[in-house]
Amino acid sequence: MKKILVLEDETSIRSFVVINLKRAGYEPIEAGTGAEAFERLKENPDTRLAILDIMLPDIDGFEVCRRIRAQDPHMGIVMLTARTQEMDKVTGLMTGADDYVTKPFSPAELIARIDALSRRLGDAEQQDTGEIIQEPFKLNTRNRTLEKNGVRIKLTQVEYVIMKMFMENPGKALSREDILNTVWGRDYFGELKIVDVNIRRLRIKIEDDSTNPSYITTVWGYGYKWGF
Numbered sequence: 001m002k003k004i005l006v007l008e009d010e011t012s013i014r015s016f017v018v019i020n021l022k023r024a025g026y027e028p029i030e031a032g033t034g035a036e037a038f039e040r041l042k043e044n045p046d047t048r049l050a051i052l053d054i055m056l057p058d059i060d061g062f063e064v065c066r067r068i069r070a071q072d073p074h075m076g077i078v079m080l081t082a083r084t085q086e087m088d089k090v091t092g093l094m095t096g097a098d099d100y101v102t103k104p105f106s107p108a109e110l111i112a113r114i115d116a117l118s119r120r121l122g123d124a125e126q127q128d129t130g131e132i133i134q135e136p137f138k139l140n141t142r143n144r145t146l147e148k149n150g151v152r153i154k155l156t157q158v159e160y161v162i163m164k165m166f167m168e169n170p171g172k173a174l175s176r177e178d179i180l181n182t183v184w185g186r187d188y189f190g191e192l193k194i195v196d197v198n199i200r201r202l203r204i205k206i207e208d209d210s211t212n213p214s215y216i217t218t219v220w221g222y223g224y225k226w227g228f
Helices: 011-023 034-043 061-071 086-094 107-124 157-167 176-183 193-206
Strands: 002-007 026-031 049-053 076-082 099-103 131-134 137-140 145-148 151-153 173-175 216-219 223-226
Touching: 002 011, 002 034, 011 026, 011 107, 026 034, 034 061, 049 061, 049 107, 061 076, 061 086, 076 086, 076 107, 086 099, 086 193, 099 107, 107 157, 131 157, 137 157, 157 176, 157 193, 157 223, 173 176, 176 193, 176 223, 193 216
Parallel strands: 002 026, 002 049, 049 076, 076 099
Antiparallel strands: 131 137, 137 145, 145 151, 173 223, 216 223
16 A cells, blocks of 8 residues: 555544545645654655645744755655645645645545545556756656756656656747646646646746746747746
């Protein structure tokens, strides 16, 4: 079974999530505080997925996400946000989350998001043997790494898939819908803005000046283009 960290300080919500994850074939690892989450991850180093609530009694979920992402760029992370807190969604994605689910949520929606993320992680384990080189970038599709001018850039799994899509389609305008369907899947429940936030995060990592991008350019009213 796939282990998944469930960080939620409200016992009733955590129990609800845990029950549905078990029914879907996952092995939940429970935590009620940020400190407990890190301890549980240390005890279960094979945990590949995490659900993080934002409001916690010790540190917030954003900081937990940052710390997990700093240690493990490949872990799949879903943030739980309040429906009215739009900024939380953006902040969660910018700190390294792969997706978010707004409260209140249905079990079907949560499991669908987790299943989609789990599939992406599973695809990551199917190794390729090639490289895509477009100076100054080199994308190694065997170990799923990116270098710029010979310097390694840490990417999440979502960021890697977006980069691969761009570098396989140089000069081609890709719609937000194309990117969403390829990276998150056609059955994704969420909104198109998740594409924009991830592009913003990726630009910060790869552009010389993220406010004036020269590699990932915007095609207004449509999507984005890898500028080669």
